[in-house]
Amino acid sequence: MQHTANARRWLRWETMLAVALVADIGFNAGVSPYFMDAWTWSDATFYFTERGLIALPLALLIIAGEIDISVAGIMALASVAMGTAALHGVDTPGLVAIGLVTGTLAGAINGLLVTVGRVPSIVATVGTMSAFRGAAYAVLGDRVLNHYPASFATFGQGYAFGAISVELIVFLVVAALTAVLLHATRWGPSIYAMGANAAATRWSGVPVDRYKFLLFCATGSMSGLAAVLLTSRLGSTRPSIAQGWELEIVSMVVLGGIAVTGGKGTIGGVVLAALLLGFVNFGLSLLNLPGLVMWIVIGTLLIAVVAIPALIERWRTSS
Amino acid sequence: MIDVRTFVLARHAFVANRDAVLACIVVALVGLISLRFPQFATPGNLAELLDDTAILIVLALGQMLLLLTRAIDLSVASNLALSGMIAALFNRSYPEAGVAAAIALACASGTVLGAFNGLLIWRLRLPPIVVTLGTLSIYRGLIYVISRGTWVNSSEMSPAFLGLVRERFLGLTCLSWLAIVCSVAFWALLRHTILGRRLFASGGNPTAAAYIGIDAGRMQFFAFTLSGALAGICGFLWVSRFAVAYTDVALGYELQVIAACLIGGVSIAGGVGTVFGVVAGCLFLGVIRSALPLVGISPFWQMAVNGLVISAAAIINARGDRSGRRQAILETVDAERRTQGN
Numbered sequence: 001m002q003h004t005a006n007a008r009r010w011l012r013w014e015t016m017l018a019v020a021l022v023a024d025i026g027f028n029a030g031v032s033p034y035f036m037d038a039w040t041w042s043d044a045t046f047y048f049t050e051r052g053l054i055a056l057p058l059a060l061l062i063i064a065g066e067i068d069i070s071v072a073g074i075m076a077l078a079s080v081a082m083g084t085a086a087l088h089g090v091d092t093p094g095l096v097a098i099g100l101v102t103g104t105l106a107g108a109i110n111g112l113l114v115t116v117g118r119v120p121s122i123v124a125t126v127g128t129m130s131a132f133r134g135a136a137y138a139v140l141g142d143r144v145l146n147h148y149p150a151s152f153a154t155f156g157q158g159y160a161f162g163a164i165s166v167e168l169i170v171f172l173v174v175a176a177l178t179a180v181l182l183h184a185t186r187w188g189p190s191i192y193a194m195g196a197n198a199a200a201t202r203w204s205g206v207p208v209d210r211y212k213f214l215l216f217c218a219t220g221s222m223s224g225l226a227a228v229l230l231t232s233r234l235g236s237t238r239p240s241i242a243q244g245w246e247l248e249i250v251s252m253v254v255l256g257g258i259a260v261t262g263g264k265g266t267i268g269g270v271v272l273a274a275l276l277l278g279f280v281n282f283g284l285s286l287l288n289l290p291g292l293v294m295w296i297v298i299g300t301l302l303i304a305v306v307a308i309p310a311l312i313e314r315w316r317t318s319s
Numbered sequence: 320m321i322d323v324r325t326f327v328l329a330r331h332a333f334v335a336n337r338d339a340v341l342a343c344i345v346v347a348l349v350g351l352i353s354l355r356f357p358q359f360a361t362p363g364n365l366a367e368l369l370d371d372t373a374i375l376i377v378l379a380l381g382q383m384l385l386l387l388t389r390a391i392d393l394s395v396a397s398n399l400a401l402s403g404m405i406a407a408l409f410n411r412s413y414p415e416a417g418v419a420a421a422i423a424l425a426c427a428s429g430t431v432l433g434a435f436n437g438l439l440i441w442r443l444r445l446p447p448i449v450v451t452l453g454t455l456s457i458y459r460g461l462i463y464v465i466s467r468g469t470w471v472n473s474s475e476m477s478p479a480f481l482g483l484v485r486e487r488f489l490g491l492t493c494l495s496w497l498a499i500v501c502s503v504a505f506w507a508l509l510r511h512t513i514l515g516r517r518l519f520a521s522g523g524n525p526t527a528a529a530y531i532g533i534d535a536g537r538m539q540f541f542a543f544t545l546s547g548a549l550a551g552i553c554g555f556l557w558v559s560r561f562a563v564a565y566t567d568v569a570l571g572y573e574l575q576v577i578a579a580c581l582i583g584g585v586s587i588a589g590g591v592g593t594v595f596g597v598v599a600g601c602l603f604l605g606v607i608r609s610a611l612p613l614v615g616i617s618p619f620w621q622m623a624v625n626g627l628v629i630s631a632a633a634i635i636n637a638r639g640d641r642s643g644r645r646q647a648i649l650e651t652v653d654a655e656r657r658t659q660g661n
Contacts, residue, residue, distance in 0.1 A: 119633045120587050122448070126574060127581075127633055131626025137619040239619075244571075247452060260446050292463035292566060299456030302449060303439065310443040 013257040017272040021279065028283040035286065042163035046233070048252075048278025049167040050226045051245060052271070055252040056178040057218040059270045062253055063182070064215055065195035065262035066121040068110055071223045072245035073132030078102040078227035080136045083145025083237035092151045099228040100221055106132055107220015111213035129246065136239040146236035156233025167229050171274075174222065179267040187211075195262025251302045252277055277301075337584050338596040345603050352610045359613060366491055372605030373498035374553050374560075376598055378572075379579040380505045381546025383597050386580055387509075388522040389589035390447040390539045394436060395550050396572035397458035402428040403554030404462045407471040407480075407564035414477035421480060425555035426548055432458060433547010437540035444536065455573070462566045473562035484559045494556060501549070506594040518542065523590025578625060579604055582632040603628075 029035045054071050061068055081102040082095045090098065106128070113124035158166040182188040194201040194208045202208045231237055256273035258265030277298065284294050353360035378395055385392050392398075406425035409416070432454070439450045473481060486493050509515035520528045521535035528535055558564040583600025585592030604625065611621055 113630065113634070117634045118637045119630075120637075123581060123587050123633045123636075124630065126577060127626050127629035129626070130574065130578070130622050131630060134620070134623025134626045138617070138623045141617060141619045247456065250452060251456075254449055254452075260449055290463065290468065292460045292468075294460075295456040296460030296464070299453040299460065302453035302456070303445075306445050306449050307439060307443055310445060314443065 014266070014269050014272055017256070017269060017276055021272060021276045024276065024279050024283060028279065028286060031283065032286045038163040042159075042165060042168075044279055044282040045165060045168045045171075047281045048274040049165070049171040050230050050233075050242075051249050051252060052274030052278070053171050053174055053226045053229070054219065054222050054245075054249050055256070055270055055274055056174055056267065057215065057222045058249060059253045059256065059258050059265060059267065060178065060182060060191055061212075061215045061219050062258050062260060063195045063262060063265055064191050064212055065198055066114060066212055066215070067250070067260070068107075068121065068125045068216060068219050069246045069250065070106070070110060070125040070129035070132055071219065071249055072242045073129040073136075074103050074106040074220055074223035075227040075230065075242040075245070076136040076239055077106055077132040078224040079231045079237040079241050080139050080145070080239065082228070082231055083148070084139065086148050086152070087145060092149055092154075095148070095152055096155075096228050099231075100224045103224020103227065104217050104221040107217040107223070108213070110220065111216030114216065115209040115213045133239065133243075136241075140237070140239045144236050144238055148232070148235060152232050153235065154232070156229050156231070156235075167233070170225070170229065174225075175267065175271050179271075182267055191215075192263050195264075197263075248277070248298065251298050255301055255305050257305075338593055338599060341583070341596060341599045341603065345599055345606060348603070348606050348610070352606075352613065356613050359610070362490070366495065368602075368605055368609055369495045369498070370492045371609065372601050373492075373494040374556060375575060375579055375605065376498040376601045377501050377549050377553055378546075378576045379583070379597050379601050380501055380594065381542075381549040382576050382580050383505075383583075383585050383592050383594070384518060384542040384546055385447070385539070386522075386585045386587060387518050387590060387592055388535065388539045388542050389525070390440060390542060391451065391577070391587075392433075392436065392543065392546060393448065393451040393573050394432070394454040394458055395546065395576055396569040397455045397462075398429055398432045398547060398550040399554040399557060399572070400566070400568040400570075401432065401458045401462050401465075401554070402426075402551035403558035403568055404466055404471070404564045404566075406555045407476065407558045408466065410477055410480045411471055411475045414480075418477070418479040418483050422552065422555050426551045429551015429554060430544055430548040433550065434540070434544045436547070437543030440543065441536035441540040447539070459566070459570075462568075466564070466566065468566065471558075471564040476559070476562065481559055481562055484556055494560065497552075497556070502594055502598050509594060514541075519590055575604065575625070578629045581629055581636065584632075584636060586636065600632075 032040075034040055054075075058068060058071065078099045082099045085098050086095055110121070110125055110128055113119045113128070114121045117124070155166055155170075160166050160169045182191060190201065190206045190211060193204075194206065194211060198208055227242075230242060234241070252273050253265075253270060254260060255277065256265065256270035258270065280297060281294055284297070349360055349365075358364060378399070382392060382395065402425040405428045406421040409424050410418075410421045413420075436447075436451055436454055439445050440447050484493055488496060491499075509518065517528070517533050518538050518541075520531075521533050521538040525535040557569060561568075579600045580592070580597055581587070581600070582603055583592070583596035583598070585597060607624060607628070608621060611624070612618055
C-alpha cells in the first residue's frame, strides 16, 4: 500500500522531469536549426556523462542518509595521479587502473572517517574535499600535465559505434548496474531503510556501517572513472580540473528526486535529471549564454524542485 | 541513571576546555614561528594578521548562529560578492552619494538575500543545505547579470569608498574593530539575552524548544537574516579592501567560513558552540595562512593544510560529542518533529 503510493508519487516526479526534458529539446530545436542531428546530440551528451557517472553512486549514498561533497576533489587527485604516472611512462591500462585505485582509496578514506571516526559525512567530506584538491595543488602547483599516450584519448574522445561515444556507453552501463542494484536486489531495500532510520535498520541485522563504507568506496571509484574520462577528453591535467562540480553533481541528484533527508528516490529520476541538466546546459551554450547564467538556472531548478511539493502540501493542508 | 546536571556540567567543562586548548595552540603556533622569524610576533604584524582575518571572523560568527540552530548557509560567499558588487556599481554611478549610502545598500542587499534563504527554510520547512546550495548558484549568477561580466576597478571607485576600510583607530584598522565589536556583541547576545538562549535551545532540542513555545524555524529565519546582513557589510569591506569587484570575488570562501566554525568547536548537530572558540578557530586559520610563505612552504599547500586541519578537528569533535543526533544539518525542523511524533 505504502509502496504503491510511493511508486505513483515517483512515477509522477519522473514524468515531470521527462516532460521538462522534451520541452527543452523542443526549445533547443527551435533555437538552432542544426540541433536535430545525431552528432549534435552526441556533443550534448558530453555535458552530462561525467557528472552523471558520479551522480549515480552519490544518489545511493544520499538515499542511505550520507553525503559526499569531495567528489570533485577526488577527480582532481585521481587526474594528477594519472598525469604523474603518464610522465613516468605508464601506459593506458596502467593509467586507468591508477585513476580507479586513487578514486577508490579516496572514497575509502571518506568511508573510514564516517564509519570508524564517527564524523558526520558533510563535515568529513568538506575536510577531505580541501585535502584532496589541496594535495593536487601541492603536487602540481601552477603546472600542467599533458604527456598522455595517444591511446589514452579513446575514453573521452572515442566513439563506440556511429555517434554513440564511449563516455555515453560507460554512463549507460553504470546507470543500468546501479538501477539493478537499488531496485532489483535485496541490497536495495536495505539502502532505503538505513536512510529512513539507521538505528532500526541496524537492529534488524543489516551491517549499516559496512554498507555505508562500500557506498563511499563506490562513489570514490566512480569519481576516479569520471576523472579518467574527463582527463582523456581534455588531454591535460590542471589542479583546478572539475572545480565546482560537486555542487552541480549534488544538484543533479536532488533534481532527480532524491531526498537529502535520505530514504527516497529512484535511479530513473537521477538519469532523467542528468539528461535534463545536460540538454539545458547545451541549449544555453547554443544561445551563447555564459556558464554563470547556467548557474542561475540550476539554482532555481534546485529550489523549485523542493519548494513546489512543499507549497502544494501547504496549500492542501490549509484548504 | 546518570545525573543530568553532572552530564551538562561535564559537557560544559569539555567545551570550555576545548576552547582554551585551541587558544593555547594558536599562541604556541605564533610563539614557534616567531622563534625562527622574530618579525612575525611584532605588534605591527599581528595587527595586520587581525586585519587579514577580520572578515573571516565576522562571517564565521554569523555562520555559528546558523549552525547553532541546525541550519547552514552555503550561499554566504555569493551573498558577500553580490552585495559587494551592488555597492561598487552604486558607487561607480553615484560617487557623490557618499560611502555611508554604499554601506547601507550592501547591508540591505545582504539582509534581503539572507532573509530570502531564511523565509524558504522557515515557512516551507525546506532543508537549509539544499536551499542555500541553490541560492549559492543564483546569487553568483546574478552578479554576472547585474555587472554584465565587467570589473569595477579601483579607478572607478571614489576615494572615500576605498579609504574607510584603511582608516586606523588606536593602531587597528576599521576592519579589525568591526571584528572585535561583532565578537563582543555576539558574546553578549548569546550569553546574556533571552534571544541567545532561545537560539541555543532551538538547535539543541527543537522538540523540547517547541514545547516551551520557541519556534525553531523562526530562530533559523532570524539567524539567516542577521548573518545575511553581516555578509552584506563584509561584501562592501571586501570590495573596498581589495579595490576591485568582479564575478569571482570570494569564490569558495563559504568553505573557509564553515571550516573556521568546525575548528572552533561548533557542532554541526546544533546547539553547541562558543564565540571564543570561533574567533580562535579563525585566528588559527589566519596564522597558518600568513605563516606558510614565511616558513618557505609554497602557498599551493594552503588548501591541503586547511583540509587536514578540518579533518583532524572533525575527528576530535566527534570524540567529544557522542550524542545520537549526528547529522541534523541534513534534516529539516519538520522532519525532527515528525520523528518525535509531535
